[in-house]
Structures are given as C-alpha cells and as structure tokens.
Amino acid sequence: MTEPLLQVAGLTKRFGGVIAADAIALDIAAGECHAVIGPNGAGKTTLIGLLAGELAAERGSIRFDGRDITTLAVHSRSQLGLARSFQITSLFADFSALDNVALAVQAHAGHSFHFWKDARGEAALREPAMQALEAVGLAARAEARVDRLSHGEQRQLEIAVALATKPRLLLLDEPMAGLGPDESARMVAMLRRLKGDITMLLIEHDMETVFALADRITVLVYGRVIASGDPLAVRADAAVREAYLGEQDAHHG
Amino acid sequence: MKAARKVLGVALPAAWLAPRAALPAAVLLILGLVPVYAAATGDAFALTLFGRVVILAIAAVSLNLIMGYGGMVSFGHAAYLGIGGYAVGILWKEGFASGFVQWPVAIAVSALFALVVGALSLRTRGVYFFMITLAFAQMVYYVAQGLDRYGGDDGLTIGSRSSFAGLVDLNNATQLYYLCFALLLASLFLVSRLVNSRFGLVIEGARSNERRLRAIGISPFRYKLVCFVIAGALCGLSGALLANHTNFISPAMMYWTRSGDLIVMVILGGLGSLFGPVLGTVTYLLLEEALSRVTEYSGLFLGPALLLVAIFLHGGIEGLLGAGSRD
Numbered sequence: 339m340t341e342p343l344l345q346v347a348g349l350t351k352r353f354g355g356v357i358a359a360d361a362i363a364l365d366i367a368a369g370e371c372h373a374v375i376g377p378n379g380a381g382k383t384t385l386i387g388l389l390a391g392e393l394a395a396e397r398g399s400i401r402f403d404g405r406d407i408t409t410l411a412v413h414s415r416s417q418l419g420l421a422r423s424f425q426i427t428s429l430f431a432d433f434s435a436l437d438n439v440a441l442a443v444q445a446h447a448g449h450s451f452h453f454w455k456d457a458r459g460e461a462a463l464r465e466p467a468m469q470a471l472e473a474v475g476l477a478a479r480a481e482a483r484v485d486r487l488s489h490g491e492q493r494q495l496e497i498a499v500a501l502a503t504k505p506r507l508l509l510l511d512e513p514m515a516g517l518g519p520d521e522s523a524r525m526v527a528m529l530r531r532l533k534g535d536i537t538m539l540l541i542e543h544d545m546e547t548v549f550a551l552a553d554r555i556t557v558l559v560y561g562r563v564i565a566s567g568d569p570l571a572v573r574a575d576a577a578v579r580e581a582y583l584g585e586q587d588a589h590h591g
Numbered sequence: 592m593k594a595a596r597k598v599l600g601v602a603l604p605a606a607w608l609a610p611r612a613a614l615p616a617a618v619l620l621i622l623g624l625v626p627v628y629a630a631a632t633g634d635a636f637a638l639t640l641f642g643r644v645v646i647l648a649i650a651a652v653s654l655n656l657i658m659g660y661g662g663m664v665s666f667g668h669a670a671y672l673g674i675g676g677y678a679v680g681i682l683w684k685e686g687f688a689s690g691f692v693q694w695p696v697a698i699a700v701s702a703l704f705a706l707v708v709g710a711l712s713l714r715t716r717g718v719y720f721f722m723i724t725l726a727f728a729q730m731v732y733y734v735a736q737g738l739d740r741y742g743g744d745d746g747l748t749i750g751s752r753s754s755f756a757g758l759v760d761l762n763n764a765t766q767l768y769y770l771c772f773a774l775l776l777a778s779l780f781l782v783s784r785l786v787n788s789r790f791g792l793v794i795e796g797a798r799s800n801e802r803r804l805r806a807i808g809i810s811p812f813r814y815k816l817v818c819f820v821i822a823g824a825l826c827g828l829s830g831a832l833l834a835n836h837t838n839f840i841s842p843a844m845m846y847w848t849r850s851g852d853l854i855v856m857v858i859l860g861g862l863g864s865l866f867g868p869v870l871g872t873v874t875y876l877l878l879e880e881a882l883s884r885v886t887e888y889s890g891l892f893l894g895p896a897l898l899l900v901a902i903f904l905h906g907g908i909e910g911l912l913g914a915g916s917r918d
Contacts, residue, residue: 390806412806413810416805417808428806429803430795433795445808451790451814453788457789463789502807503807
C-alpha cells in the first residue's frame with residue numbers, strides 16, 4: 339500500500355494547562371475525504387492550526403507527501419500543496435473576489451518580484467482564478483469587493499481561494515459556519531463535486547454533512563483521538579456514542 | 592476587469608481618463624504652468640513656493656507607496672529627505688559638484704538606509720514599527736547635528752547647484768522647476784505601474800490581510816522590504832531636489848515634525864490613491880502659506896482642518912471626488 343498523503347503522529351499542543359492536542363495520530367490517504375468531529379473545545383481548530391503551520395507543535399511529527407513538515411512555515415506548506423479555509427472568514431476584504439483568487443494563483447506561479455506588468459491583465463493569472471470562482475459558483479460576482487459579498491458568498495470565496503493554490507490537501511475548517519440551510523446544501527453539493535479530485539480534511543459540526551461527505555471519520559475529545567474509521571464503524575462505536583454523538587447537545591455551548 | 596486604454600503605447604487604467612481624474616489633471620496642469628505664470632507676472636516667489644510643493648509631493652508619493660498601499664506607517668520618512676539633501680551638500684562641499692555623482696549617491700544611500708531600517712523594523716507591526724522608524728530618523732537627525740564640518744545644527748549653505756554637464760542648468764529656476772515636475776510625473780507613473788503589478792498586489796495583500804497572504808503561500812517580509820527600499824530611494828531623490836531648491840541643508844529637514852507633515856499630506860490627499868499625495872501636498876503647503884500670511888498661529892487653523900478631514904473624509908480629497916480611493 340502506498341504511503342498516506344498526510345501522516346500525523348504523536349502531535350501534542352498545550353495552551354497553558356489545557357491540552358488542546360494530545361498525541362494525535364492521523365493518516366489521510368490521497369483522494370479521501372477525512373472528517374474530524376468532536377464537541378466544542380475538542381481541539382479541532384487547534385489541529386488545523388498545527389497542520390497549516392500557524393501553531394507550533396510541542397511534540398510529534400507531521401509528514402506530508404513523504405516529507406517532514408513539522409517545523410515548516412505556513413507559506414512553505416502552502417507551496418507544497420497544503421491549503422486551508424478559515425473558520426472565521428479571512429480574505430482580502432478590500433480586494434475584488436477575482437483579485438483574491440488571482441493573488442492565490444499568483445502565489446503559486448513563481449516569485450512576485452514583477453514590478454511593471456499589469457497583473458490584472460495577465461491571462462495566466464485571471465483565467466485560472468475565474469475557473470476557481472466558477473467551481474464554487476461565484477463567477478457572476480467576480481468584480482464585487484469582498485466586503486460587499488454576503489456571508490455565504492464569502493464562504494464560497496474562501497474555498498475558491500484555497501482551490502486556486504492547486505492544493506493536494508485541503509484543510510476545511512467548518513466551511514458551513516454561519517450558513518443558512520440552502521447555502522449549506524449548496525456548499526455540501528460543491529464539496530461533493532470536489533471530492534475524489536482533492537484530498538480533504540474536513541472539520542464540521544453538522545453530522546448530516548459529515549456523514550454525507552466523509553470517507554473516514556476521526557473523533558476528537560479533549561484533544562485526544564477516541565475513534566477513527568469509516569462512518570458506519572464510528573457511528574456504532576460505543577465510546578463515540580457516549581462521548582459525543584449521543585450527548586451532542588450536552589456538549590454544545 | 593477595468594478597461595485599459597493605450598496612450599502613447601502605454602496602457603493606462605481607464606480611471607485616469609474618468610471625470611474623477613479631472614481634479615488631479617487640473618492640478619497637474621496648473622503645476623505645469625506655474626513657470627509660465629511666473630515669467631508673465633515676474634512673480635518669482637510663485638516658482639519658489641510651487642517648486643517646494645512639487646518636490647515635497649514626490650516625497651509624499653513615496654510615503655504613500657508604503658503607507659497607503661502597503662499599510663506601513665513610517666514615522667521617519669523625513670530622514671530620507673535629509674539623507675538625500677546631505678548627500679548633495681556633503682558632496683558639493685568635498686568638491687563633487689556633478690549631479691551625475693550627487694543624485695545617484697543620494698538615491699543609493701537613502702535606499703541603503705531604508706534597507707537597514709526596513710530589515711529591523713518590518714518584522715514588527717503597528718505602533719512598534721512607527722516607533723522604530725521614528726527612532727532611526729531621529730538618530731540621523733542627531734548625527735547631522737553633530738556634523739560640524741557641514742554646519743552642525745546651523746546647516747550648510749550649498750554654493751552651487753548640481754551640475755549636469757550642460758544638459759540642464761539648475762541655476763535657471765524654470766529649468767530646475769521643470770526637472771522637478773518631470774520627476775514628479777515619473778514618480779507617479781512608477782507608482783502606478785508598481786501598485787498594479789504582481790509585486791503591488793502582494794504589497795496590498797500584506798496591508799489587507801497578512802495571515803491570508805501566508806496561507807496562500809506568500810511570506811510578505813521580502814516584498815515589504817523591497818517596497819520600503821523603493822520608497823526610501825524615491826524620497827532620497829526628493830531630498831536631493833530640495834537641497835538644490837533651497838541651496839541649503841540642515842538637520843531641520845529631517846526633524847520628526849517633518850515626518851509628521853508628510854504623513855498629514857498623504858492622509859489629507861487620500862491614502863492609497865495615486866494622486867492623493869499630490870493633492871494633499873498642494874493643499875497642505877498652500878494652506879500653510881496662506882494662513883502664515885494672515886496669522887502667526889497657522890497651526891491653530893491647520894490642526895482643526897486636519898481633524899475635520901480625519902473625522903469626515905476617510906478617503907481624503909481623492910475620496911471626495913466620488914468613487915472609492917482604491918481601484
């Protein structure tokens with residue numbers, strides 16, 4: 339069997355006395371959609387931060403595509419093909435939607451020490467950017483400034499920006515956060531289209547979404563992996579039922 | 592995508608030709624006609640006053656590049672005026688009168704200084720960046736004060752303007768003015784190209800959301816540093832012009848209040864808009880001049896005026912003209 343695209347072993351991170359990541363082990367095979375679920379405070383966003391490189395791990399290792407990236411900077415990880423969307427939308431708010439995506443394309447088209455040519459006139463940047471907008475259904479809003487987009491559109495743009503970097507692994511931090519039912523449904527449909535082409539690590543609260551998309555599921559509770567496997571097995575897992583699924587409401591808030 | 596029209600083989604953003612460009616165009620036209628007016632009326636002072644406007648507009652344009660587009664609020668920009676001016680003055684004193692030596696040295700030393708300041712300050716943000724740039728500028732100020740050979744605190748009167756082997760005669764006030772004016776136009780053109788290039792998008796991205804920029808794979812430091820150096824070099828040129836304009840250099844050129852003036856000019860005109868700094872410089876210096884004629888306490892009126900701009904006019908004068916300042 340080939341080596342998993344992402345291999346996480348013993349990943350540990352503390353904030354003061356709180357263990358946000360407790361010796362997390364996680365493998366993601368190329369092409370799979372892997373969901374990480376867990377109650378609030380389980381350390382899901384910490385995990386994304388560690389994988390994307392914004393947080394430094396205390397212990398443990400992260401291997402991506404056969405390479406140890408544990409201490410690599412955020413931008414270097416992006417260059418290797420690790421992209422993320424933010425739970426709380428983080429975009430270039432005073433850029434147009436298209437400029438947001440085009441800058442992501444540009445970031446992966448060599449260095450940006452080009453001082454003279456009009457970057458907005460470069461087809462090599464604009465066309466792939468437009469395709470990424472089309473992929474998320476935002477093509478009609480290409481010229482709109484981000485701060486004039488609706489929340490749902492901004493969530494879509496988050497995905498488009500990540501896609502524009504041609505990622506090999508997409509880290510999705512609660513892509514449905516704050517979306518209405520219709521918008522959520524559209525987002526799920528879009529992620530389902532991407533599935534298979536792009537390896538995904540999906541963090542999500544909404545169980546319906548998770549079971550609709552995930553090939554495998556890892557359950558985090560208090561920074562620790564309590565179960566990992568295919569959706570049916572995880573759903574049936576007694577520890578998971580006790581710690582999370584059955585008591586979901588009790589843990590919310 | 593905005594339509595671009597070709598002018599003299601160069602694609603200009605359509606915005607340049609829109610009605611909103613009317614005021615900047617009119618201001619540039621007036622600036623271009625000042626020597627004609629001065630010659631017709633014999634008003635030599637107009638040439639002196641507007642020469643100063645044009646030269647400091649170049650400094651404001653350079654500050655706008657880092658502050659308006661790049662979000663790097665430097666509170667030490669006048670240091671480059673001083674370094675550029677002192678390069679001219681010191682070289683003249685040491686017997687190098689050629690502008691072909693003086694000006695490249697003024698630009699190079701300014702760029703080098705910017706490289707050092709930038710390398711040390713650009714890893715910090717906000718108020719820390721502000722303080723470090725201020726500290727460096729004050730350091731240069733005190734160094735200049737200590738240069739007894741070059742006048743120390745009193746400054747140095749420069750005996751002759753930079754010579755350009757007969758190409759232009761800077762002792763001719765009109766020629767000096769037009770050279771400065773041409774360099775202002777060139778600076779505007781340079782900045783307009785820069786900010787719309789790939790480099791410019793990274794710079795604006797760094798101002799807008801550095802975290803996002805890293806997440807898409809760009810580490811902003813080197814780009815910001817290069818931008819900082821370009822702005823320093825351009826302001827150094829402005830300093831070289833200023834020394835020629837006044838035939839005088841002194842530490843006061845780079846006192847911290849001068850850095851403050853430059854910031855005010857940029858904000859007054861409209862942060863991050865191409866012509867904003869020019870409009871801001873014209874407004875600020877003419878207002879200052881007019882007020883100084885009627886009252887000793889011009890600051891008493893300038894202050895509240897700026898307060899009003901800060902409160903009501905976020906886009907500065909450029910913002911008043913309608914569309915958003917960034918396009």
